[in-house]
Structure formats: structure tokens, C-alpha cells
Amino acid sequence: MPIRHLLLALVVVAIWGFNFVIIKWSVEALPPILAAALRFAAAAFPAILFVKPPKAPFWIVVSYGLCLGFLLYAFLNLALAWGMPAGLASLVLQTQAFFTMALAFPLLGDRPGKFQLMGAAIAFAGIAVIAFERLEGASLLPLAFTIFGAASWGMANVLTKKAGKVDALSFNVWGALAAPVPLLGLSLLTEGWPAIVEAMTHFTWADAGIIAFLAYVSTLLAGAIWSWLLGRHPTSVVAPFTLLVPITGLLSGYLILGETITLVEILGAAIVISGLGVTIAGSRKSLPRAAVD
Template sequence: MPIRHVLLALVVVAIWGFNFVVIKLSVEAMPPLFAAALRFLAVAIPAVFFIKPPKAPAWLVIAYGLAFGFALYAFLNLSMAWGMPAGLSSLVLQVQAFFTMIIAFLILGERPNRFQIMGAGVAFFGIAVIATERLSGTEFLPLSFTVLAALAWGVANVLTRMAGRVNPLSLTVWGSLAAPLPLLALSLLTEGGAAIATAISSFSLSDAGLIAFLAYPSSMLGGVIWAWLLMRHPASVVAPFTLLVPVTGLVSAYLVLGETITGVEILGAMFVIAGLAVTLAKRRSVA
């Protein structure tokens, strides 16, 4: 992977790490599923009126939107609303790299080499080290929902690869159009019309700022760069970059929310970085 592509991936890592702090703040300010619906409504509208649909089958665009917009953030927002810390969420969600490699192997026939597997193993050992420090007080249901969110992300990654070299902004915008209505319907069903009405009547400038960050830097800019990278490199090469998201997520959660970072977590973060370095260094040497 060229160095400029590596730098783009690191920009996404920084945005998506801080994204967990903003999600935590948004689900504390409004119903979590309603917040997710507003997020993807802001991504899609008014952009769909100015951007042409992607040159990909309609079913694939809809499936991508349901995986990346509806499923991923329905599970993630609920898990964080039910008590998952922002830093821990950024950590657990990275099992998506495993899901991505497995699904890409089963559907696309992409075979990760032994160095990619070894690098991922080292990085996930680092995640396991951090997890031993943070999972003890976590309830099972929020944790399991975060894992389901990771599975949805893995599906979305592979769907992006299947789309080929389409316009990534178009895929992000039109895919996002598939998410708001299912999210709103689920919000009405589980959170109730009264909670939604209260959220609308008390909607503030700070709430708008949270949704704007989630919609534009996180979903649109980050999603476009991520899709662009996946269209040019195997999923097994791009996906491991997200193993760095827990590092930026833990630091952001500490700086903004006061979530503490222990020595064990720092050690685990170092393993994450080392694992990614092994994967990328070997990839460059065989390219």
C-alpha cells in the first residue's frame, strides 16, 4: 500500500476513534436509535439530490446501507446507551477485522497470507490484553451487541469490495439513504413516540453539532476514504488499520469523558501498533 494511502487510513483511524466519544454523548442526549436515524438522514439529505447513484446493482447499495448504516449503528448505539464505555466500544468493535477476513475469504476468495494472519494475531493479542482490564464490569448484552455491530461492519466491508471501483462518495450517500427509515421504525417500536417527540422539542444547537460530526467527518468523510481504500486494496490489507481505532478511541475517551487509561491498556495498545507494523512491513516487502 503506498504511503499516501497509509496516511489516509490513519486519518480515518483518528476520526473514527473520536467518533466513539461523540456517539456516547449523542446517546446520552437523545434516544440512541433516533440519534442514529438523524445521523444517516443528514448524510443522505440533501446530498442525494446532487450526487448521481453509484454504478453498482441497487441491491448491493441497499445491502451496504443496511449493514453499515442500520445494523452497525443500531447495535452500537444501543450497546453504548446501555452502558458500554466509549473506549471499550472502540476496542471490542475491532473484531470486525476477523469478520472481514473470514467473510472475504468465503465470498471473494481473498486469502490472507501468513504474515497478515500473524500481524493480526499480535494486534488482537493487544486487544485481548486491554480487554482483560476493561471487561470485568461489563454486562453481557451490551458487549454482545457491540460484537454484532462488528459483524455488520465486516459485512459492509465485503459489500464495498463487491461494488468494485464505484464513486465512494456516491456509495456512502446513496447507501445511507437505506438506513434512516428502518432506524426510525425501530426507534418508534422500542423507544416510543413520546421519547422521540421530547427529543425533537428539546433539540439544541449542541445536539445538532453532535449529529453534524457523526454525519460529515465520521460517516461521510471517513466512509468515503474507507470505501476508496477498499476499492483499491484487498479487504485483508485495509481492515487491519482499524486495529488502531482503540488507541485513538481510548485516548479520546480519556481526554473528553475522563475514562482512565491504565498501564495494562497502554501495553495492549503497543501490541496493536506492533501487529499492524508487522502486517504492513511484510506487505511492502513482497509488493
């Protein structure tokens, strides 16, 4: 992977790590499913008026939007609203790399190399160290919902890869269009019309800022960069970068929400970085020199 692509992946990691703090704020200010619906409505409108549909099969675009927008954030927002710490959520959600690699092999024939497998094993050993330290305070249902969200994200990654080299911004904008209606329907079903009216009646500029960050920075900007990278590199090379998200997520939770970071978690983070280093080094060795300069 060229250095400039690696730097782009790290930008996404930083945005998505901080994103968990913003999501935590959103589910405290608004009903959690409604917050997700507003996020993806803002991501889709008015952008679809100016961005052409992607040159990808319609079913892939819709399926991507449902996996990443509807399923992932329905599960994640509920998990955070029900007590999942933001830092821990950023950690557990990275099991998506397992789901991505597991799904990409039978569906795409994208076989991970030995360095990708070795790097993933090391990185997930680091995540296990952090999880062992953090799971004592988390209940089972929020944890399970976070893992369900991770599976949804893994499927979205596979769909992105299957779409090929499409315009990343267009793919994300039109994919986002598939999420608001089912999210709003789920909000009506589970949160109720009175709660939605109450939230929108007292909607503040601070709430608008939260939704704007989630829609335009985290969903469109970071999502477009991520889709662009997946369209140009094997999933087994790109997906492990998200193993760094728990580090930025834990740091954001510590600095902004006051969540604690222990020495054991720092050790686990160092192991995660080591695993990612093995994956990156292996992917560069497997490519011709001209491809990595």
C-alpha cells in the same frame, strides 16, 4: 500500500476513534436509535440531490447501507446507551477485522497472506490484553451488542469490496439512504412516539453539532476514504488498520470523558501497533516496488 494511502487510513482511524465520544454524547442527548436515524438522514439529505448514484448493483448499495447504517449503529448506540464505555466499545468493535477476513475468503476469494494473519494475531493479542483489563466493568448484553455490530461492519466491508472501484462518496451517500427509514421504524417500535416528539421538541444547536459530525465527518468523509481504500487494496491489508481505532478511542475517552487508561492498556496498545506494523511491512514486501513508492 503507498504512503499517501497509509496516511489516509490513519486519518480515518483518528476520526473513528474520536467518533465513539461523539456517539456517547448523542445517546445521552437523544434516544439512541433516533440518534442513529438522524445521523444517516443527515448523511443522505441533501447530498443525494447533488451526488449521482454509484455505478454498483442496487442490491449491494442497499445491503451496504443496511449493514453499516442500520445494523451496526442500532447495536452500537444501544450498547453505549446501556453502559458500554466509549473506549471499550472502540476496542471490542475491532473484532470486525476477524469478521471481514472470515467473510471475504468464502464470498470474495480474498485469501489473507501469512503476514496479514501474523499481524492480525499479534494485534488481537494486544486487544485481548486491553480487553482483559477493561471487561470487568462491562455487562454481557452491551458487550454482545457491540460484537453484533462488529459482525455487521465486517459484512459492510465485504460488500464495499464487492462493489469494486466505485465513487466512494457516492457509494456512502446512497448507502446511507437505506438506513434512516428502518432506524426510524425501530425507534418508533422500541423508544415510542412520545420520546421522539420530546427529543425533537427540545433539539438544541449542540445536538445539531453532534449529528453533523457523525453524519458529515465520520459517516461521509471517513466512510468515503475507507471505501476508496477498500476498492484499491485487498481487505486483508486495509481492514487491520481499524485495529488502531481502540488506541485513539481509548485516548479520546480518557481525555474527554475521563475514562481511565492503565499501564496494561498502554502495553496492549503497543502490541496492537506492532501487529499492524507486521501487516503493513508484509503487504509492501508482497508488492512490486513501483506499487509502493
